[in-house]
Amino acid sequence: MFPKGTKRKFSDSGEEAVSSGDQGPAAPSAAARMLSSSYSLQRQSLLDMSLIKLQLCHMLVEPNLCRSVLIANTVRQIQEEMTQDGTWQIMTQALAAAQCPTDRLVATEVLCRQTDPAAQAGQSPKPYAVVGVEEGYHSEEVVMEGDVETDVTMSTLSPVSPQLSSASYLAGPFGMGPCWEEEEEDGECEEEEEEEDSEECVSEGEEGDGDHLSADSRTGEQVFGTFEIKHPAPPPDPALEELFSDVDPSYYDLDTVLTGMQSAPKMGPYDLLDSLSSHGPTALSSSSSCRSDLNELDHIMEIIVGS
Amino acid sequence: MAGVAGGNDFQWCFSQVKGAIDEDVAEADIISTVEFNYSGELLATGDKGGRVVIFQHEQESKNRPHLRGEYNVYSTFQSHEPEFDYLKSLEIEEKINKIRWLPQQNAAHFLLSTNDKTIKLWKISERDKRAEGYNLKDEDGRLRDPFRITSLRVPVLMPMDLMVEASPRRIFANAHTYHINSISVNSDHETYLSADDLRINLWHLEITDRSFNIVDIKPANMEELTEVITAAECHPHQCNVFVYSSSKGTIRLCDMRAAALCDRHSKFFEEPEDPSSRSFFSEIISSISDVKFSHSGRYMMTRDYLSVKVWDLNMENRPVETYQVHEYLRSKLCSLYENDCIFDKFECCWNGSDSAIMTGSYNNFFRMFDRNTRRDITLEASRESSKPRATLKPRKVSTGGKRKKDEISVDSLDFNKKILHTAWHPKDNVIAVAATNNLESAALIPTSISDSYKLCPPMFYKPHVHYL
Numbered sequence: 001m002f003p004k005g006t007k008r009k010f011s012d013s014g015e016e017a018v019s020s021g022d023q024g025p026a027a028p029s030a031a032a033r034m035l036s037s038s039y040s041l042q043r044q045s046l047l048d049m050s051l052i053k054l055q056l057c058h059m060l061v062e063p064n065l066c067r068s069v070l071i072a073n074t075v076r077q078i079q080e081e082m083t084q085d086g087t088w089q090i091m092t093q094a095l096a097a098a099q100c101p102t103d104r105l106v107a108t109e110v111l112c113r114q115t116d117p118a119a120q121a122g123q124s125p126k127p128y129a130v131v132g133v134e135e136g137y138h139s140e141e142v143v144m145e146g147d148v149e150t151d152v153t154m155s156t157l158s159p160v161s162p163q164l165s166s167a168s169y170l171a172g173p174f175g176m177g178p179c180w181e182e183e184e185e186d187g188e189c190e191e192e193e194e195e196e197d198s199e200e201c202v203s204e205g206e207e208g209d210g211d212h213l214s215a216d217s218r219t220g221e222q223v224f225g226t227f228e229i230k231h232p233a234p235p236p237d238p239a240l241e242e243l244f245s246d247v248d249p250s251y252y253d254l255d256t257v258l259t260g261m262q263s264a265p266k267m268g269p270y271d272l273l274d275s276l277s278s279h280g281p282t283a284l285s286s287s288s289s290c291r292s293d294l295n296e297l298d299h300i301m302e303i304i305v306g307s
Numbered sequence: 308m309a310g311v312a313g314g315n316d317f318q319w320c321f322s323q324v325k326g327a328i329d330e331d332v333a334e335a336d337i338i339s340t341v342e343f344n345y346s347g348e349l350l351a352t353g354d355k356g357g358r359v360v361i362f363q364h365e366q367e368s369k370n371r372p373h374l375r376g377e378y379n380v381y382s383t384f385q386s387h388e389p390e391f392d393y394l395k396s397l398e399i400e401e402k403i404n405k406i407r408w409l410p411q412q413n414a415a416h417f418l419l420s421t422n423d424k425t426i427k428l429w430k431i432s433e434r435d436k437r438a439e440g441y442n443l444k445d446e447d448g449r450l451r452d453p454f455r456i457t458s459l460r461v462p463v464l465m466p467m468d469l470m471v472e473a474s475p476r477r478i479f480a481n482a483h484t485y486h487i488n489s490i491s492v493n494s495d496h497e498t499y500l501s502a503d504d505l506r507i508n509l510w511h512l513e514i515t516d517r518s519f520n521i522v523d524i525k526p527a528n529m530e531e532l533t534e535v536i537t538a539a540e541c542h543p544h545q546c547n548v549f550v551y552s553s554s555k556g557t558i559r560l561c562d563m564r565a566a567a568l569c570d571r572h573s574k575f576f577e578e579p580e581d582p583s584s585r586s587f588f589s590e591i592i593s594s595i596s597d598v599k600f601s602h603s604g605r606y607m608m609t610r611d612y613l614s615v616k617v618w619d620l621n622m623e624n625r626p627v628e629t630y631q632v633h634e635y636l637r638s639k640l641c642s643l644y645e646n647d648c649i650f651d652k653f654e655c656c657w658n659g660s661d662s663a664i665m666t667g668s669y670n671n672f673f674r675m676f677d678r679n680t681r682r683d684i685t686l687e688a689s690r691e692s693s694k695p696r697a698t699l700k701p702r703k704v705s706t707g708g709k710r711k712k713d714e715i716s717v718d719s720l721d722f723n724k725k726i727l728h729t730a731w732h733p734k735d736n737v738i739a740v741a742a743t744n745n746l747e748s749a750a751l752i753p754t755s756i757s758d759s760y761k762l763c764p765p766m767f768y769k770p771h772v773h774y775l
Contacts, residue, residue: 062397062486064650065486070554070590073533076533077587077590
């Protein structure tokens with residue numbers, strides 16, 4: 001009756017833990033909740049599930065806005081609670097510790113590609129579930145480093161855009177911004193929109209990355225603040241800068257929180273990885289497969305153009 | 308047996324099933340909206356394939372006066388076609404989200420049907436006569452040679468087989484960026500409102516190229532979006548009043564006389580949250596899926612995921628009545644979140660006298676609540692257990708512990724069989740319940756005269772969809 005997915009023992013007994021965990025006075029219960037591992041596991045898997053739901057939007061039909069808003073609010077709520085608990089800080093610390101310095105943020109690439117039909121077919125990096133670990137960083141490099149690759153990414157992404165819903169390019173918190181905004185932009189041409197958003201993803205990666213590394217030196221509350229980019233970023237492309245000039249950096253606050261969450265599996269309970277993998281196909285892609293993914297995107301593009 | 312309407316003990320009896328008998332139902336045949344017209348004579352259904360099927364109540368036969376009239380197909384037409392938005396590379400579904408009838412003003416019937424983006428006004432008219440004896444053309448329509456005509460005659464109207472025609476009279480398009488979830492005809496019979504996730508527009512039935520935006524909750528920065536409009540309805544008597552519900556469980560009543568843009572509500576209805584039942588799903592289950600004014604206009608009813616609430620329009624801080632639809636699902640919210648069932652939008656409806664309310668649930672169950680006696684009943688709309696005239700047996704879900712005989716346990720409920728759309732005849736105790744693709748209608752028959760019944764032969768109807 002219920003689809004296989006998150007383990008039942010978490011889903012239902014955890015539900016009571018969640019409910020009961022929310023009662024009680026603030027400070028002691030925060031500590032109590034920290035101790036209640038089933039509660040935090042439950043909360044984590046709920047967050048997981050919510051993020052996946054947000055990303056798996058329908059390709060052909062516009063996503064249900066009400067559902068997306070409700071899921072996004074749930075994610076926000078969980079994150080607020082985790083920040084209050086201090087759990088959030090633990091995760092970002094572990095994340096930073098697990099990260100190598102040259103790694104970039106993963107999720108932006110993920111978010112940029114979320115409903116790529118190739119992704120659905122298991123060819124390009126899977127959203128979120130896949131790119132959560134080190135391989136994703138390579139793919140991020142593919143996206144961002146060098147003009148050639150960036151161009152390839154851009155140009156590869158753009159032609160695919162006719163197949164993608166405008167929801168596929170997520171640059172706002174939970175990736176909702178442009179998804180919702182684009183519905184308004186009737187006059188703009190499709191290609192222009194998609195390209196703009198893919199570029200937004202790129203820039204977001206840069207900023208978010210800076211946040212990643214700086215997050216470990218900040219408290220949980222400060223995660224939501226603005227960041228400095230401590231990590232050497234590639235020299236900014238003036239064309240990209242121009243496009244980003246009016247992009248609100250507050251976009252990235254919660255989005256970076258999300259990306260931090262995504263890497264949590266490295267330190268968090270491995271059940272997360274299980275639940276992640278159970279939600280969708282989880283071929284962990286290496287950088288080489290990323291490149292082959294791009295080739296496959298080219299292939300798809302040819303098909304589209306050919307048809 | 309538990310009764311529903313006050314007075315005599317009533318029982319609900321199964322009347323008819325419309326729809327395919329086979330188990331595999333085409334996706335396009337799934338009924339997405341059900342609506343009786345003002346007299347109850349006509350019942351309109353819309354489906355996912357963009358079709359509208361209208362059923363008409365047959366006159367009760369004089370020979371068998373106790374036999375309730377049946378509803379038979381009156382008209383079928385394709386209301387909306389799938390479209391493709393080339394600018395956004397998105398499909399626009401042809402699924403009919405809502406149908407609303409206009410009050411009848413002449414021999415023809417008018418209804419509004421809407422999909423996600425476009426509202427159409429359809430005229431359904433009967434033709435049972437045709438003119439014969441034209442001068443300039445033959446009976447088969449060929450033009451005659453005018454020089455051959457030697458005499459003139461007056462065409463005569465001859466009876467013909469009844470033909471019901473549906474024609475689109477107005478198309479109200481391009482006014483909604485987001486998906487339309489509600490339409491509601493105003494009591495002035497000249498205007499109507501349409502609501503999408505973030506905006507509500509007011510239209511004049513005659514004017515298609517223009518509408519007034521009366522509510523706009525779109526934030527300047529879409530990242531700040533946390534609340535959407537889920538349903539809207541015009542007041543049944545006061546043409547300046549309407550309500551809209553939100554995904555946060557609030558209802559706003561607006562007065563169009565106050566301002567052109569009704570962003571500031573006149574009344575704000577919200578029940579304070581119960582802190583003891585707070586969970587991560589609290590907001591989702593508080594999201595209101597349907598709002599309906601009572602026929603009297605004094606109350607309104609809202610449906611959230613687990614309950615139905617009746618509000619007195621004069622009291623904003625809490626509902627006057629709350630009915631639990633399927634409280635046993637509260638412990639299953641996480642699973643229901645996972646399989647997306649928690650986002651199901653159930654409708655609710657009043658009976659003609661506002662003494663009872665009805666809403667759907669899972670496992671093809673639907674629930675009716677008598678507001679006066681506070682009794683409630685759960686019935687199942689399933690083909691297997693339904694013979695015409697058979698009394699519908701009340702069902703019960705066992706909430707825990709030992710499952711009694713005839714009870715169903717929560718874990719064996721079929722969450723794919725959900726009754727989202729229900730309608731209640733405006734005058735009679737007849738209800739229409741849409742279960743997947745079957746439209747089931749049930750008639751209430753008083754048990755006191757059950758002895759004089761004759762069971763009529765089964766009347767399962769398998770529609771041949773024909774396009775007019």
